[in-house]
Amino acid sequence: MVNTVIFDMDGVIVDTEPVHYYSYHKHFKELGIEVTDEMYGTFTGFSTKNTYQAIVKEFNLSHEVDLLIASKREIFNNAFDEKADLELLPGVRNLIVNLYENGLQLVLASSASHVTIQRIFNRFKLHEYFTHIVSGEEFPQSKPHPAIFLRAAELSGSPVNECIVIEDSTNGIKAAKAAGIFCVGYKSENSVLQEISIADMTINHFNELNADIVRGLI
Structure with missing residues (x-):
């Protein structure tokens, strides 16, 4: 039982996914990388850390993962607070x-x-x-x-x-x-x-x- x-x-x-999608893609644009929806879909269920570890590897970025996480979370938190619905x-x-x-x-x-x-x-x-x-x-x-x-x-x-x-x-x-x-x-x-x-x-x-x-x- x-x-x-x-x-x-x-x-x-x-359903915070639209907020995450907006935040990630705004950050990807700032980083100058293009993440397709197909690739993004493979990150579903990933932690933010594991997502950025995959991104750093895929695009050969020199950025620190912790700094990428902090930047994305700032975008997310601002968007979250503004989403009244x-x-x-x-x-x-x-x-x-x-x-x-x-x-x-x-x-x-x-x-x-x-x-x-x-x-x-x-x-x-x-x-x-x-x-x-x-x-x-x-x-x-x-x-x-x-x-x-x-x-x-x-x-x-x-x-x-x-x-x-x-x-x-x-x-x-x-x-x-x-x-x-x-x-x-x-x-x-x-x-x-x-x-x-x-x-x-x-x-x-x-x-x-x-x-x-x-x-x-x-």
Whole structure:
């Protein structure tokens, strides 16, 4: 029986991808490099650090990765604060509340930085529902490496066969499966380039899940 639900954040709880896309591409332009949408799509699920490590290698840049990260985050933070219409994805708050009120443990495992996670959690008042938050910046390798989900399961105190992951990216789903955790793939309009079908189960809307359904998934 499932005791713990591990949520990804970007593309699952809130859609910050347009803000990230704007921030990255503004920064790429400043750097004088052209990153195609196809290449950009391969970074989905990566931490900012791993993204810039790949960029530095691909374009043979001499810049320090930490400085690139800081520049991009400044652009992102300014854009985030200006985006008044940023909302949680449809139905996800109802699902979070339903799972929480029915005794399931919720853990966040996101490739986003701690700073970005805190901005989202503060803005939407999500802290009370989650027992633990795990950021991808804590690990040397990003999804599809399973470390972030193994750590989330460890913090929860539940064995992996009593956890599920909710993800919206190919790399995230691969990471969950590599960790031996049942994965629900959330198929949204923003995940059309992602291989959601490789998940153990797919949904198109969060109203397809509730505590009773989740408990019976395994």
